Amino acid sequence: NAGVMQNPRHLVRRRGQEARLRCSPMKGHSHVYWYRQLPEEGLKFMVYLQKENIIDESGMPKERFSAEFPKEGPSILRIQQVVRGDSAAYFCASSREGDGYGYTFGSGTRLTVV
Amino acid sequence: AQRVTQPEKLLSVFKGAPVELKCNYSYSGSPELFWYVQYSRQRLQLLLRHISRESIKGFTADLNKGETSFHLKKPFAQEEDSAMYYCALGNDYKLSFGAGTTVTVRA
Numbered sequence: 161n162a163g164v165m166q167n168p169r170h171l172v173r174r175r176g177q178e179a180r181l182r183c184s185p186m187k188g189h190s191h192v193y194w195y196r197q198l199p200e201e202g203l204k205f206m207v208y209l210q211k212e213n214i215i216d217e218s219g220m221p222k223e224r225f226s227a228e229f230p231k232e233g234p235s236i237l238r239i240q241q242v243v244r245g246d247s248a249a250y251f252c253a254s255s256r257e258g259d260g261y262g263y264t265f266g267s268g269t270r271l272t273v274v
Numbered sequence: 275a276q277r278v279t280q281p282e283k284l285l286s287v288f289k290g291a292p293v294e295l296k297c298n299y300s301y302s303g304s305p306e307l308f309w310y311v312q313y314s315r316q317r318l319q320l321l322l323r324h325i326s327r328e329s330i331k332g333f334t335a336d337l338n339k340g341e342t343s344f345h346l347k348k349p350f351a352q353e354e355d356s357a358m359y360y361c362a363l364g365n366d367y368k369l370s371f372g373a374g375t376t377v378t379v380r381a
Binding site for chain 2: 205
């Protein structure tokens with residue numbers, strides 16, 4: 161079992177471009193969570209998804225950010241028109257149905273906006 | 275609002291010495307607390323959670339509701355304990371993390 165796979169590991173975007181971050185959950189896991197870690201801060205919850213459903217997006221910025229977890233394929237976190245303040249590490253975690261905090265984290269994607 | 279505070283950004287100890295990482299929280303309900311660890315170039319992984327009351331890799335943590343603390347302790351630090359440690363508080367399925375403490379264990 162390869163665990164939670166995130167790609168790319170590092171992503172550099174110019175201001176105004178779009179960033180797409182991918183997360184493939186562990187086999188058998190149907191719940192996906194995205195967290196963001198700004199420099200010198202702890203991880204902050206962004207969004208919780210199940211297949212084809214956004215359950216809780218209370219931590220997502222209101223504009224430019226969106227997430228999806230389609231029936232087939234990885235979960236995608238999309239950031240449109242990136243700004244310097246979006247530079248951060250983005251972590252994905254997955255869990256089984258009913259497993260509460262039984263998260264498995266991915267290695268993260270480090271986004272740098274130049 | 276819930277909040278997790280880890281007052282020490284860096285902690286350096288000698289091998290064989292005790293180590294204690296501080297964690298304080300604020301939460302109006304009954305908290306569920308965790309410690310996560312990230313070794314160099316590895317992913318974040320769960321070290322322990324308070325409800326299980328386990329000792330993992332020699333680490334223990336006791337929830338003190340009176341002091342709203344969940345400090346992580348190990349009586350004899352090992353070099354392989356050098357890592358980044360995060361305290362986290364659970365609310366439903368969401369975790370709120372502290373800013374982390376980097377522990378360096380010197381030979």
